[in-house]
Amino acid sequence: MSSTAEKYLRPEVIRQVARLDLRAKFIVEGFLTGLHSSPFQGFSVEFSEHRKYTPGDDIKDMDWKVYAKTGRYYTKKFRAETNMTGYLVMDLSKSMGYTYRQELTKFEYGICLAAALAYLMIHQQDPVGLVTFDEKIQTVLPPKSKRSQLGTMLSVLANLHPTGPTDIANGLFQLAGLIRGKCLLMVFSDLLTDPEGVLMNLYRLRHAGHEIILFHILDEAEVKFPFTGLNDFEDPETGAVVKDIDARGIRDDYLQSLGEFQEMWKRECGLANVDYVPMDTSVGFDKALLEYLIQRTRRFS
Template sequence: MAAQYEYLDAQLFAKIANLKLVARLVVEGLIAGLHKSPYRGFSVEFSEYRKYCAGDDLKSLDWKVFAKSDRYYIKTFEEETNLKCHLVLDTSNSMGFGADGRLTKFQYACYSAAAMAYLMIRQQDAVGLVGFDRTIHTYLVPKSSPLHLRDILTTLERMKPSSETNISSTFHQLAERIKRRGLIIVFSDLLDDPEAMITGLAHFRHKKHEVVVFHILDDSEIDFPYDDLLDFEDMETGRRLQVHARLLRDQVRHKVGAFLRDVQGRCAEHAIDYVRLRTSVPIHLALISYLSKRSRLG
């Protein structure tokens, strides 16, 4: 695979390559409740049409297409894998924040999503990609073919943080759109109304999906290390506010801490796997830590 893709990090992929067994254990644990026998046999589903070539099985010819076009086309099918995973990526403006030369939250999310897609396709699980802000703007159907990783990387590269977010609404839309139970992995800073957001996540659980939330934050959002008089701008609404950072530091840290505890607690209530990621932590270490912990928990 060529290296021109922005989020194809060869070093990152190499560092997580040995996680295949660990990732397999994680997947087995995550989908244990989805099917009584999740690894027994397989089924096939229609993938696409292609032109007939000499030697193709005539049973696969679509005669209805021939009747309409006077051309021979073959129906191709793809094995339906044990797991279908949707990587759900927040592309709202707030995800574009990054301080002190670190990756932005959006870049961190993209690299993480690319790494998870690599792991899953490597173990022949189907993975899809969803991009959202105020609504769902990108949807790649889950597939397990190696070429699908290229499509995911290309799509990630085209995505840019923009617009405000409406996490709850988009989660409700997506929960109704995905028909088959599977795994939902969310990459977001979760900067929205906690009550409505959790309701949206709970909708996935109501539909019997397993849900993992990667809560991605910049260190400065948690630690608020500022001292001076600063101008802050809301990256989604454009509103500006001048504050004396030192006077507000304790208050901000307290509120952020309360928000994080609230979100984590509500996720636990709905059996949603919550993982907080700081953008200062190398991505491979963050993923190794999570996957290793999850495999031990089963």
């Protein structure tokens, strides 16, 4: 296992790389290096164009080279079977711009994840597109699998910034009316909103046949609450400030509320058959890339 390559899975290392295209490249290369020598090597991209032979498959599609290497029967899948069309869906909420000690804000962390996933999907020849929203959809980049798509996506991602108020429910509602065919939707948000409308539209998207991975991104400080003494706390959406709060006195209540908040999303997403992935800005990027490959493998196994 190459520790040199895999170090780029750590946010504290990748934040030292200025260019987004290099961040994406290093993250994916580090991920694939670890994948090949881990218990998850079965998700390796080399076998993404194959499936296990089942009675009734045409024998002319058998891959005898794979049989010679593994002693197992695999058939080659047609391109139409192996393409998974994906959309990266970015929340432009002002609250996504928050950071405490990390040099990567929640938004920058999400952009790195999105860029790496775009890189990996293009590497797998999967069409991938991009949607951004605040109170309504702002950017739509239709899915393509050409190499040039990666450069276009990275250019757009690199120039995105958190804006102001957001309406996640409306963004997902508009998205449902926008996309055609069954897609994998990868949503990046801190979910600091009323969950009812969001969940209703997640159900709507699932009813239309789309697979969804919801990456719930929080800052490390929002998850661990490292504050002590008297602090001023600002509402990340409205800007309202509450002064001179005893951080130690509210820490236990805050962490309990956060745990209940995340558990609620986990429970409700489970009921909607949506993959819920809680992350914070200290978590390695490989967790998100593995979720994508698991979802891909589920679909074509």
